[in-house]
Amino acid sequence: xxxxxxxxxxxxxxxxxxxxxxxxxxxxxxxxxxxxxxxxxxxxxxxxxxxxxxxxxxxxxxxxxxxxxxxxxxxxxxxxxxxxxxxxxxxxxxxxxxxxxxxxxxxxxxxxxxxxxxxxxxxxxxxxxxxxxxxxxxxxxxxxxxxxxxxxxxxxxxxxxxxxxxxxxxxxxxxxxxxxxxxxxxxxxxxxxxxxxxxxxxxxxxxxxxxxxxxxxxxxxxxxxxxxxxxxxxxxxxxxxxxxxxxxxxxxxxxxxxxxxxxxxxxxxxxxxxxxxxxxxxxxxxxxxxxxxxxxxxxxxxxxxxxxxxxxxxxxxxxxxxxxxxxxxxxxxxxxxxxxxxxxxxxxxxxxxxxxxxxxxxxxxxxxxxxxxxxxxxxxxxxxxxxxxxxxxxxxxxxxxxxxxxxxxxxxxxxxxxxxxxxxxx
Amino acid sequence: xxxxxxxxxxxxxxxxxxxxxxxxxxxxxxxxxxxxxxxxxxxxxxxxxxxxxxxxxxxxxxxxxxxxxxxxxxxxxxxxxxxxxxxxxxxxxxxxxxxxxxxxxxxxxxxxxxxxxxxxxxxxxxxxxxxxxxxxxxxxxxxxxxxxxxxxxxxxxxxxxxxxxxxxxxxxxxxxxxxxxxxxxxxxx
Numbered sequence: 001x002x003x004x005x006x007x008x009x010x011x012x013x014x015x016x017x018x019x020x021x022x023x024x025x026x027x028x029x030x031x032x033x034x035x036x037x038x039x040x041x042x043x044x045x046x047x048x049x050x051x052x053x054x055x056x057x058x059x060x061x062x063x064x065x066x067x068x069x070x071x072x073x074x075x076x077x078x079x080x081x082x083x084x085x086x087x088x089x090x091x092x093x094x095x096x097x098x099x100x101x102x103x104x105x106x107x108x109x110x111x112x113x114x115x116x117x118x119x120x121x122x123x124x125x126x127x128x129x130x131x132x133x134x135x136x137x138x139x140x141x142x143x144x145x146x147x148x149x150x151x152x153x154x155x156x157x158x159x160x161x162x163x164x165x166x167x168x169x170x171x172x173x174x175x176x177x178x179x180x181x182x183x184x185x186x187x188x189x190x191x192x193x194x195x196x197x198x199x200x201x202x203x204x205x206x207x208x209x210x211x212x213x214x215x216x217x218x219x220x221x222x223x224x225x226x227x228x229x230x231x232x233x234x235x236x237x238x239x240x241x242x243x244x245x246x247x248x249x250x251x252x253x254x255x256x257x258x259x260x261x262x263x264x265x266x267x268x269x270x271x272x273x274x275x276x277x278x279x280x281x282x283x284x285x286x287x288x289x290x291x292x293x294x295x296x297x298x299x300x301x302x303x304x305x306x307x308x309x310x311x312x313x314x315x316x317x318x319x320x321x322x323x324x325x326x327x328x329x330x331x332x333x334x335x336x337x338x339x340x341x342x343x344x345x346x347x348x349x350x351x352x353x354x355x356x357x358x359x360x361x362x363x364x365x366x367x368x369x370x371x372x373x374x375x376x377x378x379x380x381x382x383x384x385x386x387x388x389x390x391x392x393x394x395x396x397x398x399x400x401x402x403x404x405x406x407x408x409x410x411x412x413x414x415x416x417x418x419x420x421x422x423x424x425x426x
Numbered sequence: 427x428x429x430x431x432x433x434x435x436x437x438x439x440x441x442x443x444x445x446x447x448x449x450x451x452x453x454x455x456x457x458x459x460x461x462x463x464x465x466x467x468x469x470x471x472x473x474x475x476x477x478x479x480x481x482x483x484x485x486x487x488x489x490x491x492x493x494x495x496x497x498x499x500x501x502x503x504x505x506x507x508x509x510x511x512x513x514x515x516x517x518x519x520x521x522x523x524x525x526x527x528x529x530x531x532x533x534x535x536x537x538x539x540x541x542x543x544x545x546x547x548x549x550x551x552x553x554x555x556x557x558x559x560x561x562x563x564x565x566x567x568x569x570x571x572x573x574x575x576x577x578x579x580x581x582x583x584x585x586x587x588x589x590x591x592x593x594x595x596x597x598x599x600x601x602x603x604x605x606x607x608x609x610x611x612x613x614x615x
Contacts, residue, residue: 086478
């Protein structure tokens, strides 16, 4: 009987299970004693918050699916029935609808955290790539979910986005017909979108597991961006970060609740209160707010194929970011020029968001083109060059040094899987 | 966790002054969390209960004028078959004259019908054994030895007021809630 786990669990039942299937030991190692840099700020809450948002979306989604009918003749009315007749259906639906927005807010801040503190750099490149993959799956899920209520914006959003693929030379039209399962967005489209909208969140859970598995090999980055040197630099995940994450969770849920109970339709589009009408396009086709920057990039390029390529390119560029940024220093705290440019990037993305919400006329076209140009310039030109030219500020010797001074002791255990590097790179 | 709960146990056994502020906080937090989880779980659980539109379909009216003596019809109420049968005087009297000690679930025939309307028997047409629909509402159906209903699934037999006379069904056919709105009209539900 080789390989039985020697369990430290006190409870005899847990011990018996743990000896045969060491899930409790695993949880204890990965979420209990897991050595975590002791200098996290609240930006490090957002991974846990994203996980909570995903769980809320899955829970409410499963119960909504019990009452939703994926049929063009019945979908809109079934959603109205959920809102009016199903017990607490209004709550489930508003939580799900606004949960998508909360999920994206949290994930965008999580991505900003990664950009600002250089979490994508060695040795966390794969962790970052899995994260970008998560973003893509999440966007696909959100897009298909928005189609399901079968309102005007659902229908025309689906039409516009699926038509993007018609820009592909030669096979474009065939691909679009294949996506639709017909010659326009219709019942077969709605059925497959519902099927995939139910499937993809569970794919997301699986990929999140990979994301965390990769994270627990490299260990977390931290606001200083330097490696953990020893036990004096870490604290155990529990209770230090479970409690810190709990504080963030309370704030997150508070904002979420305000949105759900007081402004449930603030982020929605009034056009989606009208049932889908394939014979009449609404005056303005606007995606949900979380897609606006990408939509703006699409419209800023005066060429059909070019716009589509740039839009997908804006995500694709993130996949290769670990190799575009040539600076070995992670945290923007020690990169005086990068620190300013990252805010320029944030401003250009927010500007693109506003551009996406307006008709492409006059000043909005100009702003959209400038911001799009900066977005790609930032990643493709500035980051590779800046790493060679920028003179970083001196890095602290260790995480503990600025806090408890030289020769300080205390803190948590040494991370077993992420041994301290003997020398920090410049 | 294990250590702190152990110290709490020790504290409960005769040394109450050791109960710390932290123990108090843990217990109140735990109780608050339990209440919170229940409060969050309830909307999810309740959403699976019958919705308003389902409850709105909870009553049906039946016009009795077309049902001649000896005939029965089946109407649907809450998705279930309801037997509405116009008994002949002979059929009712047979049931009324049956001694109660011969019955599996002894209920007088008069309690199975409404006063002054004893020619009308209204039943939920679902066998109390395993939920099949008994035969016998149509005069051409087999009605069993007691002239009422016969369940084709496992051979249960009911008399003319729906009382079980032969197993395996353990109970009489259930009566739906109903009332006579006039002599020729009933409202079920």
